[in-house]
Amino acid sequence: MQENNYIIIMAGGVGSRFWPMSTEEKPKQFLDVLGIGKSLLQQTVDRFKTVSPAENILIVTSAKYKQLVAEQCPELLESNILLEPCMRNTAPCIAYAAYKIKGLNPDANIVVAPSDHLITNEAEFIRIIENGLEFTANNDALLTLGIQPHRSETGYGYIQADSVISNHLSVNSKNSNIGSEGESYETMPNEEQTDNRQPITENPLNVAAFKEKPNLQTAKEYLAAGNYYWNSGIFLWSLKSILSAFESYVPEVAAIFQKGEEFYNTEKEQAFIDEMFPTCTNISIDYAVMEKADNIFVQPADFGWSDLGTWGSLWEKRERCEQGNTVVGEQVHLFEADNCIVNMPKDKNVVIQGLQDYIVVEDNDVLLICKKEEEQRIKEFRAAVMNS
Known part of the structure; x- marks a missing residue:
């Protein structure tokens, strides 16, 4: 019941x-x-x-x-x-x-x-x-x-x-x-x-x-x-x-x-x-x-x-384009970019060229650009920003 x-x-x-x-x-x-x-x-x-x-x-x-x-x-x-x-x-x-x-x-x-x-x-x-x-x-x-x-x-x-x-x-x-x-x-x-x-x-x-x-x-x-x-x-x-x-x-x-x-x-x-x-x-x-x-x-x-x-696991689950990119953000423009996950404020104009297998995220006054294979270091990156 x-x-x-x-x-x-x-x-x-x-x-x-x-x-x-x-x-x-x-x-x-x-x-x-x-x-x-x-x-x-x-x-x-x-x-x-x-x-x-x-x-x-x-x-x-x-x-x-x-x-x-x-x-x-x-x-x-x-x-x-x-x-x-x-x-x-x-x-x-x-x-x-x-x-x-x-x-x-x-x-x-x-x-x-x-x-x-x-x-x-x-x-x-x-x-x-x-x-x-x-x-x-x-x-x-x-x-x-x-x-x-x-x-x-x-x-x-x-x-x-x-x-x-x-x-x-x-x-x-x-x-x-x-x-x-x-x-x-x-x-x-x-x-x-x-x-x-x-x-x-x-x-x-x-x-x-x-x-x-x-x-x-x-x-x-x-x-x-x-x-x-x-x-x-x-x-x-x-x-x-x-x-x-x-x-x-x-x-x-x-x-x-x-x-x-x-x-x-x-x-x-x-x-x-x-x-x-x-x-x-x-x-x-x-x-x-x-x-x-x-x-x-x-x-x-x-x-x-x-x-x-992780961001990588989110990349796997999101819908991706033919180049393998997944994007949140209404003004994101990609050129020669493959297998990236991009998450940007919806009204921010962003141009990304030449990146392969990267995480690109902006929020809370921080921009993160990180190789997907290095995402286990995000806690390290976060600590460096918090302590600066």
């Missing part, structure tokens, strides 16, 4: 790799990085409105972003904007929201998702989410979505399923592997082609292990094996299952939020959180729960997903 479906959207990150567009005052989840008139957060909220009533959508964010969330998502209840007084990673974030939901609906079935991911095939995404919620409503299971890898990617963590997909349950070929343009698999120009990829099973698989971001050789081995998936950071579970997991595997975190059960959904909630949240361990949900529990499942999926962690 939809009234039992709750969404927890995590929106507290600072998005420093999208500098200079993303700043600590207004990080990337609040920006229209695609140039479509909606921020990543607004797109995420809209995506879930078909899964859950708007009053069941909670956003966990930093206290300093309260006004931004309220302005961008006026359809959400003010009481559903959960304010962290400090950063303590994803496990305390999720625990706070879960214990608050317990006071609203003990039969809740929950999706946890980041606020700043891109999904190009929303119909397939919703189908996967609805199937997953049915699974978690009827099983004591902690489910994560694993993305079918399209290349040997070193920027993502991986999830290892118990065995190669073809050894598992039958596949519903009507719905599996349908990309945003109706293709069997999403591919990008110059991406590594992978003919050995297995069909995507309609059934969740047991998780054998979570893997850290690999080096290139290991990533190639994962791709060849066929039973490794990109870790999307999207989770589904019943309220009862996740609370049981917190109490079993991180009892010190559970104990903190159990103390607030009389305060949640009252005017005393924020004071309690301001006092107790900083005492939480700084730990991710992966380390706190997912790598310890024995009821972990992965649902393989392919719905045009990207975590948009």
Whole structure:
């Protein structure tokens, strides 16, 4: 039942790799990085409105972003904007929201998702989410979505399923592997082609292990094996299952939020959180729960997903011209330029000649011109500007 479906959207990150567009005052989840008139957060909220009533959508964010969330998502209840007084990673974030939901609906079935991911095939995404919620409503299971890898990617963590997909349950070929343009698999120009990829099973698989971001050789081995998936950071579970997991595997975190059960959904909630949240361990949900529990499942999926962690990943997902350039800005003129990503104020006249594989971004009184292959240095560049 939809009234039992709750969404927890995590929106507290600072998005420093999208500098200079993303700043600590207004990080990337609040920006229209695609140039479509909606921020990543607004797109995420809209995506879930078909899964859950708007009053069941909670956003966990930093206290300093309260006004931004309220302005961008006026359809959400003010009481559903959960304010962290400090950063303590994803496990305390999720625990706070879960214990608050317990006071609203003990039969809740929950999706946890980041606020700043891109999904190009929303119909397939919703189908996967609805199937997953049915699974978690009827099983004591902690489910994560694993993305079918399209290349040997070193920027993502991986999830290892118990065995190669073809050894598992039958596949519903009507719905599996349908990309945003109706293709069997999403591919990008110059991406590594992978003919050995297995069909995507309609059934969740047991998780054998979570893997850290690999080096290139290991990533190639994962791709060849066929039973490794990109870790999307999207989770589904019943309220009862996740609370049981917190109490079993991180009892010190559970104990903190159990103390607030009389305060949640009252005017005393924020004071309690301001006092107790900083005492939480700084730990991710992966380390706190997912790598310890024995009821972990992965649902393989392919719905045009990207975590948009870098300008380069945004270049891959944006529409590009024949020369491979993608541009935001109404007065940008390119000559002999190839495979660049350009993001300029709409009324600024810009001429770019002779650049190949560059990031060119102007925002917040900063102009960044950087090789795409050097974008891991953006934090270094940002620090130099901030300290000058």
